[in-house]
Amino acid sequence: MIFHDPLVLLIIVIILPSLIYFYFQRRGTNQILFPSLGTLKKLKPSFFQRYRYALLILRSTAIVLLVIALARPQYGNEQTKVTTEGIDIVLAVDISGSMLAEDFEMGGKRYNRLYVVKQVVKDFIQRRINDRIGLVVFAGRAYTQCPMTLDYGMLLQLLEKVEIGMVEDGTAIGSAIGSSVERLKNTKAKSKVIILLTDGRNNAGEIDPFTAAEIAKTFGIKIYTIGAGTKGLAPFPAVDLFGNRVMKQVKIDIDDDSLREIAKITDGRYYRATDTESLKEIYSQIDKLEKTESEVTLYTEYNELFHYFLLPAFGLLLFELGLTKTRFRKIP
16 A cells, blocks of 8 residues: 555644643643532542543544545556567577586586576576567477467476487587577567577588578577587496496587587677586676667556545544533533
8 A cells, every 4th residue: 555645644743742732731721610629529530531531532543544544545556568579589408418418516416417507597587578588409300399488487397398318319500590590580579589508519400500590690680609518528427237327427529619600600609608607607698688678668557545544534523523512521
């Protein structure tokens, strides 16, 4: 609840102390002549004499309610209407077998690359406002896991379901860019972005990554590329001859030069993430780079509440007046 004229409430601070002061100042000032006060002193005060201060309480309460009514208490529902368009973003995530490498840590515990990427991407999605976001996953081929949407709840659920092995193994970077472009080319957003994350080099698919990048450029689509993984050997889960899970050191080759060139073609940027913190920082930088200033118009519909205070105030005043003329009547 808010007040349209909150300064009116200051009247309560001014009037109430004065009312209480003058009430107690006037007590005992009325005089009446009697030949002797001896008999009167023996009389005990009646119930209504003892609780005559109830009139002061009634009047004070009525005044408070009247002042609150004058301040116009209101409640309302505020609605926000965005008048400018946001950014359309496609998140292209590598789910090839090499993403099982456990060279990233979170909370002091080692996890595979895909698990950490999903957590970081989730945080990126939750920071966006008014942007349509889609999700493309790729390995030996690419497919759309989630179309362009403003329903981030649904997007996060579909992201959570992404697993390695959903697609035949391989790294089809060109196909991933092609699928992403297909989702973005006909949108009317002022800015279109692909954030492509991979830990390998293109070895599958029918589209050359550089050709796909040129196509993206013709549609005004910018590509940010991220190479994820430590440089050199990375711990990779395997099974020994006895069926036990073991970790072996495997060198996973990331094609930095190609990823850098893809980003350059579309006026984007290439980033290298060697651990969890650097991966978080990369998505944070992209988040800051790709922001639009939205012009927002606010509409607020208020409902007046003053009558809920005004009617009880009049009721209390009438009740006080009635008591003053009857049970609490003073003579003279």
